[in-house]
Amino acid sequence: MHPILQELSNIGIIPVIRIDNPSDTLPMINALNKGGINCAEITFRSEHAKQAISDISKTYPEILVGAGTVLTIQQAQEAIEAGAKFIISPGLNEEVVKWCIDHDVLIIPGISTASEIEKAMTLGLDTVKFFPAESSGGAKRIKDLSAPYTKMHFIPTGGINQNNMHDYLSLPCVDAIGGSFMLPQELIDSKNWDGIEAKAKEAITSLLNYRLIHIGINTNSKDDASKYATLLSTCFGFKLYEKPKSTFAGEGFELLNAPGPGDHGHIAIYTPYPERAIYQLAKLGINVLEDTITRNKKTSKINFAYLDLDIAGFKFHLINPDVKM
Amino acid sequence: MHPILQELSNIGIIPVIRIDNPSDTLPMINALNKGGINCAEITFRSEHAKQAISDISKTYPEILVGAGTVLTIQQAQEAIEAGAKFIISPGLNEEVVKWCIDHDVLIIPGISTASEIEKAMTLGLDTVKFFPAESSGGAKRIKDLSAPYTKMHFIPTGGINQNNMHDYLSLPCVDAIGGSFMLPQELIDSKNWDGIEAKAKEAITSLLNYRLIHIGINTNSKDDASKYATLLSTCFGFKLYEKPKSTFAGEGFELLNAPGPGDHGHIAIYTPYPERAIYQLAKLGINVLEDTITRNKKTSKINFAYLDLDIAGFKFHLINPDVKM
Amino acid sequence: MHPILQELSNIGIIPVIRIDNPSDTLPMINALNKGGINCAEITFRSEHAKQAISDISKTYPEILVGAGTVLTIQQAQEAIEAGAKFIISPGLNEEVVKWCIDHDVLIIPGISTASEIEKAMTLGLDTVKFFPAESSGGAKRIKDLSAPYTKMHFIPTGGINQNNMHDYLSLPCVDAIGGSFMLPQELIDSKNWDGIEAKAKEAITSLLNYRLIHIGINTNSKDDASKYATLLSTCFGFKLYEKPKSTFAGEGFELLNAPGPGDHGHIAIYTPYPERAIYQLAKLGINVLEDTITRNKKTSKINFAYLDLDIAGFKFHLINPDVKM
Structure with missing residues (x-):
């Protein structure tokens, strides 16, 4: 282009x-x-x-x-x-x-x-x-x-x-x-x-239509991840989704099977257009971590990317509607 | 053109x-x-x-x-x-x-x-x-x-x-x-x-969508105009609009501060398209008074014009939706 | 074409x-x-x-x-x-x-x-x-x-x-x-x-949207046709339509004034597009009887045609919405 x-x-x-x-x-x-x-x-x-x-x-x-x-x-x-x-x-x-x-x-x-x-x-x-x-x-x-x-x-x-x-x-x-x-x-x-x-x-x-879409919580094992997710599900009725590296409780909570990015975990920010978000965030000195980017296979548009941003022990990544539960 | x-x-x-x-x-x-x-x-x-x-x-x-x-x-x-x-x-x-x-x-x-x-x-x-x-x-x-x-x-x-x-x-x-x-x-x-x-x-x-939009009544002074307009307002609840040369009672009555065109006053005929009205009226031998024409500044279309027409002591002018109260 | x-x-x-x-x-x-x-x-x-x-x-x-x-x-x-x-x-x-x-x-x-x-x-x-x-x-x-x-x-x-x-x-x-x-x-x-x-x-x-639109019943005279049609009308309230060669009772029954095609009568199949129906029926070996075809005068499209098809003593013709009661 x-x-x-x-x-x-x-x-x-x-x-x-x-x-x-x-x-x-x-x-x-x-x-x-x-x-x-x-x-x-x-x-x-x-x-x-x-x-x-x-x-x-x-x-x-x-x-x-x-x-x-x-x-x-x-x-x-x-x-x-x-x-x-x-x-x-x-x-x-x-x-x-x-x-x-x-x-x-x-x-x-x-x-x-x-x-x-x-x-x-x-x-x-x-x-x-x-x-x-x-x-x-x-x-x-x-x-x-x-x-x-x-x-x-x-x-x-x-x-x-x-x-x-x-x-x-x-x-x-x-x-x-x-x-x-x-x-x-x-x-x-x-x-x-x-x-x-x-x-x-x-x-x-x-x-950019940013919004908090999930919080990622680090645990030490698949069992722990599963246990906490089940507890969240029991308490709040969130549906469970088992993924390769984590279990989701609803769309809002990702329980990681092993410690992932961030001391306390990570936060996923939804935006329909990660490229445009990355462009605007760069103006604020916040950069994307290039090697974390994944793309839609058909359109080649970015659908997931971690940012070089840590707030209170949480790392941030962008995610777009491509990535479904 | x-x-x-x-x-x-x-x-x-x-x-x-x-x-x-x-x-x-x-x-x-x-x-x-x-x-x-x-x-x-x-x-x-x-x-x-x-x-x-x-x-x-x-x-x-x-x-x-x-x-x-x-x-x-x-x-x-x-x-x-x-x-x-x-x-x-x-x-x-x-x-x-x-x-x-x-x-x-x-x-x-x-x-x-x-x-x-x-x-x-x-x-x-x-x-x-x-x-x-x-x-x-x-x-x-x-x-x-x-x-x-x-x-x-x-x-x-x-x-x-x-x-x-x-x-x-x-x-x-x-x-x-x-x-x-x-x-x-x-x-x-x-x-x-x-x-x-x-x-x-x-x-x-x-x-042409002609319709009577107001009647103009001649008075001898601003005070008279104001007095009659107020009376109309009192009787019928018409809103008053003070203008440089007259006071309106509602959109239907214009009380002129001094005798204007017409022995008894004037009648305003609404049409969306004064040019087209003038063209059709000319076929009937009724002409526009060129020096009374005013135009929309942006479009140059006529928005007001007196006609060479007197009926029962009333002069007639055309007016289009440009001219607002 | x-x-x-x-x-x-x-x-x-x-x-x-x-x-x-x-x-x-x-x-x-x-x-x-x-x-x-x-x-x-x-x-x-x-x-x-x-x-x-x-x-x-x-x-x-x-x-x-x-x-x-x-x-x-x-x-x-x-x-x-x-x-x-x-x-x-x-x-x-x-x-x-x-x-x-x-x-x-x-x-x-x-x-x-x-x-x-x-x-x-x-x-x-x-x-x-x-x-x-x-x-x-x-x-x-x-x-x-x-x-x-x-x-x-x-x-x-x-x-x-x-x-x-x-x-x-x-x-x-x-x-x-x-x-x-x-x-x-x-x-x-x-x-x-x-x-x-x-x-x-x-x-x-x-x-092709085929549907049965009327059945044609052979009778021996205009009187018979009229009599049967009237009876159908009396029984079921069908409206009568007198035509040159028959009387209709509603749109569903055509009583012919003289024996027409088919030993027992004929069946009219509605389709919006007789040409397309004829094309598909030909694939099944069912052909149109060329000399029975009539056409819309304005569009030249076929609006009526008998088929070379006899089922249980009934002949079949196609008819499209052109042909009105």
Whole structure:
């Protein structure tokens, strides 16, 4: 995957921004970044797009800034000159796509039919925008369209918000979603950048959807593990699941047959998207333990990974819905 | 805007007509025209299309007749020779579009995706058909598609009738809708042209959706205006709204601070589409007073205009839902 | 109509098959065939597609095997070399279509908009796939799209199963539907070929939807016919319908004015698709009596036909919903 697409995929949410007031650009980008969203699509629907891209790429060179609603080669050219790292367009304009490919520019054109996907493939692309997402049949349609085009990746945009984003992001072929839901107009109008930061954080929190899913308790033998699990089952009615290295009492308690990671045990944190969690945790200096990673065989997505994190004698691992009881 | 598109937009409804019986053409067009619809799309789904267009353009040269379901250059050529003033096709056929542009012919090809809009733009078009409208996502999808293509105009057709036409026509990017709902087959079969005229009139009435929204009463001072408004409020519980030149009691009574238009006052007639109302009223010899017109700042659509009409000492103005209390 | 399309239309259901295990190919095809489905689309989503097509065309040359998810000229070439009788692709790739036409290969590319249909027509095609069917607006959208393109035929695929297939197949412009609903993964995994055969039979049974709709009783005069019909009406409250050659009592009893086919009378079997019934019955050696066929005037589809079948003194005819009381 193109390294920029890889990073957009790790972020998962691309804010679609129309700059009405040039002085808003930098504080808005700063707020989004502090909230966990270090990318942006600046749309050419506003005349200030070029200036905004230039401002961002100079002041925050680490931000992944791209240009949106690019309808002509001239706009693509202006965007790239201003420092845009990628180009997004609502539809597929062959001339614009070819110009981008010829100039080694990452272009993500919009499509909404199988024939348009074939056109994108013929031009050499492996990632497209799906636009307008909700009114073109939504996640269901992407799922159907992706069936024959197994290598095509999608960035749906249009009508997506915190409530329906998981419908899209849970499809392995969806790299990220675009939207403006974390940028309510009233917060922009009142230059409430703390409010925007909170909205961005809320979007990422909602994306990662962390929750405690089980606690792992170290014991010294399979017998002990089994005994404690049975006791938990007796007390609380939890169902028992025998596993190769442990016994579960319900989904919440894993009794290990031998001391595992952590002096006191471990804690499993659920997230639908371990890659995205790892990306955000790395910003906090918390790294994944590479050799503990396991992946879904079909999609190659991470479904389990220990973190380099120990709190009060507990080690932490991430786990996603792939891993079933 | 192209003058023909401007006029189609003023009419708002384009009857889509398939001529099964050539002798029906002229009485049907006459009935539609008398009912207020002075345009027609004659589709090439019938072999009589060319003849019908020719008959109409000779007998009723003032009628805006166009050709529909034009799938080939040959059909476009025949249509133009017969007197068609515009060409409509269900999909975008590049060859047909280019031929029309080269021959200075107004062409409105069908699209239903963003990429197809880009193709139309690349070819130099600013107005497209959206087909089949209802089963392609309806007005919601046009709204989404128009967001990045702010200059594109749409004429949706397919599944539109009196009940849902306002969903489309209330979008500023929609110039007109196409449909056959004012042409029930049984009325055509029985050559009930009065019935067709009534249906056309019903469609235009439903389009303009006129209703009395307030009466303006002249008083001699702000104090008087306020006093009468308060009395109305006391009697009927109407909410008071103080405005620069008047006080409203509810939405129905405007008490002017000084004598305004009309010896006895004025009457405000609501319509969603003042331009279309002005167009139809002009047919009755009632003209707008140009210097009273105000417009929506964003869409440039008229939202208020006095008419050159005085009934029983009352002047009349049009007002649309833009103007809020 | 192309003879292969004619036969696919007669079968009505095209199984879409992804071969995961090459040794499954022949028993699966055999099971489908025994269940009444003697065609298959082998998709290039699996690397075994070419081999599977080759195996089928060598072992069962009478099976109508085609290649699906063909995205490149190379795949089309491989498919044809292996013995594929037709090529299906999810979208319209102009290069692939042109190659097929140049090499006299039946190609059915996917479309989902009017403009894509125009492209197909421009390339000379009269039959397209509609994909992904359910999430592109379903049968309603095909109906709308087919209105201006009266000569275009459709093979919808994607989300179609026994429950919704009649929505599509009842449209005269739909030749056949594609789907995998008769191939549940668990039956394939367990190599339960009898189960697959049963599923195929169930699909065809559900397609043909046979049921007894009336019994025809021979009498010697209009008076007798009328008398018996009246008696049935008196006894059971059946409504009487007088016809030129008989009187019906309800929809279930036809009293003929003179002895008709069959020593004891005749039996009418309802099916929505007489052509498809005739095709399947011919496999059992039961033939239609050509000179008894009547057709819908608009669609030219058969709506009535006697069979060369006599059971216990009763002759049988097929009848479809066209023929109303």
